[in-house]
Amino acid sequence: MGTEPIVKNRDFNDRQIKRIFLRRMGIVLWVSFFTAAVESMVFFALFDPAYLGQLSSLAVDITRWQGYALGFVFFWAFTFSAALFAGVVMALPRTRLAKRNPHS
Amino acid sequence: MTDQETKPIELSLYKAHEKIYPREIKGRFQYKRKLAVLVLLGLFYILPWISWEGQQAILFDLPHRRFHIFGLTLWPQDFIFLALMLIIAAFSLFFFTALAGRLWCGFACPQTVWTEVFIWMEQLTEGNRNKRMKLDKAPWSTEKVLRKTSKQFLWITFALWTGFTFVGFFTPIKELAAHVWSWQLGPWETFWLFFYSLATYGNAGFLREQVCLYMCPYARFQSAMFDKETLIISYDGQRGEPRMRGKKRREAEAPGDCIDCTLCVQVCPTGIDIRDGLQYECIGCAACIDACDEVMEKSGMPKGLIKYTTENALNGKPTHIIRPRTLVYFTILMLLVSSFGIALLSRSSIDMNVIHDRNSFYRVVNAQTIENVYTLKVMNKGKTTTGYKLSATGLEGLEVLLGMNETEIVAEPGQLVEVPIKIRAAKAVANKKIHTIEVTVTALDETGDAASETVKYFGYNK
Incomplete structure (x- = not known):
């Protein structure tokens, strides 16, 4: 049901469409945050950010805390884009295809 | 609504x-x-x-x-x-x-x-x-x-x-x-x-x-x-x-x-x-x-x-x-x-890793002896600064020496120490192409913890 095309004024009113959008964004944010947190934990258990800073081509001098934070932001950016992508393609395009496959 | x-x-x-x-x-x-x-x-x-x-x-x-x-x-x-x-x-x-x-x-x-x-x-x-x-x-x-x-x-x-x-x-x-x-x-x-x-x-x-x-x-x-x-x-x-x-x-x-x-x-x-x-x-x-x-x-x-x-x-x-x-x-x-x-x-309170030198299989020390060179990494996972001693088994009369500048291996808690080591053996003993030996690191404190790893030893080949 959730993948049916959203046509304003026919299936949902403005308020509901806003809620659908917010709900999707909420899911994208939450799922990406959660996976990014797990990824950072595993990654930084294996690699020391202070050491990685010296290895990188930028040769930046970063403290561990900055490394952890930077790593987490990177992970979150990646997982966020992946989740956003999934969120966008979850809804079928508003074409006849969606009408033919209301449950797919 | x-x-x-x-x-x-x-x-x-x-x-x-x-x-x-x-x-x-x-x-x-x-x-x-x-x-x-x-x-x-x-x-x-x-x-x-x-x-x-x-x-x-x-x-x-x-x-x-x-x-x-x-x-x-x-x-x-x-x-x-x-x-x-x-x-x-x-x-x-x-x-x-x-x-x-x-x-x-x-x-x-x-x-x-x-x-x-x-x-x-x-x-x-x-x-x-x-x-x-x-x-x-x-x-x-x-x-x-x-x-x-x-x-x-x-x-x-x-x-x-x-x-x-x-x-x-x-x-x-x-x-x-x-x-x-x-x-x-x-x-x-x-x-x-x-x-x-x-x-x-x-x-x-x-x-x-x-x-x-x-x-x-x-x-x-x-x-x-x-x-x-x-x-x-x-x-x-x-x-x-x-x-x-x-x-x-x-x-x-x-x-x-x-x-x-x-x-x-x-x-x-x-x-x-x-x-x-x-x-x-x-x-x-x-x-x-x-x-x-x-x-x-x-x-x-x-x-x-x-x-x-x-x-x-x-x-x-x-x-x-x-x-x-x-x-x-x-x-x-x-x-x-x-x-x-x-x-x-x-x-174990010791984490270790031994890597054979990539440049040469073995070096001739003198007419009777050869040596293999390795890089040894020792990590102290204990809570106190500890010294370590090395030994090797697997061939008769193996002798472990530290690299040029080191006289001892000491690591603070959490420290990873990297040292070159040389292991010497008699030509008469290490005469096949490849042997397997075991390098052991033992802590010089009351715990006496030890860790060991098997490595290749390249014998005299002429």
Whole structure:
């Protein structure tokens, strides 16, 4: 049901469409945050950010805390884009295809 | 609103959230839940203040990349323990879910536990369920402002304290307290303190059951562990129906035991009616059992119209605690726990690695002797600075020498020392192409811990 095309004024009113959008964004944010947190934990258990800073081509001098934070932001950016992508393609395009496959 | 025009399923998915006012209730299960809240939150708030051997007993020291857990120090090289512990936690969850349903959700999940405390503070300031509903509907008055502000004050204070304690697990809590006291928090401490406070406030104050309904991954897959012999909270429809109350009940010939008082609905923290059957929203808190038992007692009927039971028991079939599903989960769990225990007990305070020199197979020292050169890495996973001695076995008369500049191997706690080593052997002994030898590193302290690794030894080949 959730993948049916959203046509304003026919299936949902403005308020509901806003809620659908917010709900999707909420899911994208939450799922990406959660996976990014797990990824950072595993990654930084294996690699020391202070050491990685010296290895990188930028040769930046970063403290561990900055490394952890930077790593987490990177992970979150990646997982966020992946989740956003999934969120966008979850809804079928508003074409006849969606009408033919209301449950797919 | 055009809610009437939309289909029912879409209505339930997208309608605005309605606030749930759970009614307060006493009873044997609620007593156990309160006990769980006290124990779990007690542990959370008190543990970081406990010292062990002169330092904080539990400290996840991320800046120095080490975890202190009651005298045990874990380094990043011990990641396997953390991974094992998480897998054990997951399998315990599976095991207990198969056995008794959502025990975790109802009694131990931080979301439930903190929500309980926040609801308790809400009751303290805004009164019971009816008063709270009335207060929210009433126009703003001095009393409403007072009650709402005192609730917010309690919530915010508690949330800040929670954030502070949380940060205290990662940075020494006594220093942190001093920093807070003198208003000298570092940027990270400040960020995490407020971030976690906000998370506590938002999750336990506002989101509450919505976290369980929409955000929790476990809630989505827990039903996979259920079968007909899993303990669930269930309403005995055969006994309860037809439900009726008041005049209708008095005049009916054979009314069911349910007097339709709706207390079970009012006490539910997720706002469902358990009489509709097992639902995804049910977190297994057993509040409805306590409510119904009380009502049944007052009405002079036997307790247990709503009770912990199994689908099989409801259908008059026997229930087995020991069954393939629980046996499999239990066996895997026990294997994991015992391997964790063995690994932890046999954990060496030394981590080592020996790599053969890439440039030459061997070097001729003199007419009788050759040597192989290696790079040795030793990590001290112990708690004191330690010296190490080297030995090698596998060939007769092996002699281990340190590289040019080193005279000894000493490592501070957590330090990784890298030294070139030379291992000498007589040409007459090391005369085949490749031998296998074992290099052993032994700690020169009272523990006498040792670690060893097998490496290739290239023999004299002319």
